Amino acid sequence: MNFNFKLKVFKRHKARHHLKKLQKVLRHKHHPLIHHIHHVHRISKKTLFYVKEYGAHTNVPKTILKEGLKIIILASIVSSIGGLALEQIKALFLTMLPLVILLPALNDMVGDYGSIIASRFSTMLYKGEVQKQWWKEPQVKVLFWQILIIAGITAVLSAGIALFISEHTRAPLLVTPLFSLKIMLITLLDVIILVSLLFFVTVFAGIYIFKKKEDPNNFLIPITTSIADFGNMVVLALLVLLFF
Amino acid sequence: MAKEVTYKIFDENFKEIFWSQLVSIFGGLIAGSALALYTDQLLLIPSMLILLPGFLEMRANISAPMASRLSSGLFLGIIKPTGTNQIKKNIIHGNVIASFLLSFILSLLLGIIVFLMNYFVFQVYTPKLILIIVIAGIIANALEIPVALFATFYLFKKGHDPNNIMGPFLTSLGDITSIAAILLTLVIL
Numbered sequence: 001m002n003f004n005f006k007l008k009v010f011k012r013h014k015a016r017h018h019l020k021k022l023q024k025v026l027r028h029k030h031h032p033l034i035h036h037i038h039h040v041h042r043i044s045k046k047t048l049f050y051v052k053e054y055g056a057h058t059n060v061p062k063t064i065l066k067e068g069l070k071i072i073i074l075a076s077i078v079s080s081i082g083g084l085a086l087e088q089i090k091a092l093f094l095t096m097l098p099l100v101i102l103l104p105a106l107n108d109m110v111g112d113y114g115s116i117i118a119s120r121f122s123t124m125l126y127k128g129e130v131q132k133q134w135w136k137e138p139q140v141k142v143l144f145w146q147i148l149i150i151a152g153i154t155a156v157l158s159a160g161i162a163l164f165i166s167e168h169t170r171a172p173l174l175v176t177p178l179f180s181l182k183i184m185l186i187t188l189l190d191v192i193i194l195v196s197l198l199f200f201v202t203v204f205a206g207i208y209i210f211k212k213k214e215d216p217n218n219f220l221i222p223i224t225t226s227i228a229d230f231g232n233m234v235v236l237a238l239l240v241l242l243f244f
Numbered sequence: 245m246a247k248e249v250t251y252k253i254f255d256e257n258f259k260e261i262f263w264s265q266l267v268s269i270f271g272g273l274i275a276g277s278a279l280a281l282y283t284d285q286l287l288l289i290p291s292m293l294i295l296l297p298g299f300l301e302m303r304a305n306i307s308a309p310m311a312s313r314l315s316s317g318l319f320l321g322i323i324k325p326t327g328t329n330q331i332k333k334n335i336i337h338g339n340v341i342a343s344f345l346l347s348f349i350l351s352l353l354l355g356i357i358v359f360l361m362n363y364f365v366f367q368v369y370t371p372k373l374i375l376i377i378v379i380a381g382i383i384a385n386a387l388e389i390p391v392a393l394f395a396t397f398y399l400f401k402k403g404h405d406p407n408n409i410m411g412p413f414l415t416s417l418g419d420i421t422s423i424a425a426i427l428l429t430l431v432i433l
Contacts, residue, residue, distance in 0.1 A: 064338065073353060
């Protein structure tokens with residue numbers, strides 16, 4: 001029997017030489033070298049992209065500062081504007097001790113869900129698990145429901161702890177059953193609205209950024225955490241006005 | 245034949261996220277209590293309520309993407325969880341340097357913005373505020389970055405997905421270290 005096919009042999013030194021060449025390619029340029037290395041050495045395009053961004057001869061701080069600085073500045077300013085909103089509703093908030101106790105934990109919680117969604121979705125993009133019809137992907141659906149269920153449980157739990165602390169510290173007379181129910185509902189609705197919003201922002205922004213050949217990690221986490229901080233203040237203020 | 249993969253909602257990831265969130269709630273409540281306990285000292289600083297969310301946000305936005313970048317590298321196999329090589333050294337050193345540079349630049353910028361806001365809106369001259377925020381930013385970074393690095397590698401080595409745990413852990417740790425760093429700076433100055 002005579003088999004006639006070309007066998008491509010993996011040569012380590014040649015792959016290393018190609019990877020060094022790849023790191024010199026400008027970030028915004030699609031280069032045929034990526035396709036060539038992927039084809040010859042069977043290294044995934046996602047790995048090649050990561051090596052190009054943060055390889056041995058890359059200026060890592062420069063890359064991070066270049067991609068991350070602007071968005072983090074924007075995120076911090078947006079959060080500080082959220083601080084302005086906090087200043088405005090301070091008088092109303094101070095009359096409700098459980099919400100005062102809850103505020104930092106709630107801010108953290110919503111921000112955390114934002115960063116979990118962002119980092120897991122970034123990894124999914126790198127691993128090539130997100131196709132054009134992302135809403136049909138089982139892992140994307142699972143991510144959404146996992147975060148939503150956990151958000152619901154932790155919201156009720158933290159509201160319960162805040163009410164317990166209030167009851168046993170300065171405001172025992174304030175914590176009536178109706179008041180407790182309202183606090184629970186405010187917390188739950190706030191978390192559900194924000195988690196849903198963060199999920200869709202992450203998916204659309206993540207796909208867009210990844211298509212532009214940038215690292216979604218550097219953009220998505222600052223975007224989602226600032227939306228979470230700012231959105232939490234606004235949604236919470238609106239819910240307080242609605243319920244009280 | 246392609247291997248069929250099934251995805252469950254109540255899987256290992258669910259457990260990891262849930263437990264890390266419990267840690268986060270605990271951290272948030274500690275941070276809130278600390279803030280409530282030292283309200284008088286912190287509110288002596290003009291516009292602290294405007295500065296604080298941005299400052300807390302900055303801490304999470306520096307350390308969480310760093311952990312996420314390292315996680316992506318670990319999952320792709322570019323960064324090896326054990327041993328050292330040139331790429332691993334370069335990525336870790338680069339991330340640490342970048343985190344300090346980001347912290348310095350952002351703290352300075354936030355300090356200047358709040359200083360200008362105080363000067364033009366509230367007619368209060370507070371140049372010391374810039375120094376407080378810059379020093380607090382560097383102290384908070386020095387406290388949080390080594391923990392972030394160690395925890396990311398440790399969790400990956402133990403078979404966990406650091407993406408599920410590091411985000412919540414670092415934001416709540418960031419809140420605590422940031423408030424502690426501001427208080428420490430106030431004591432120093």
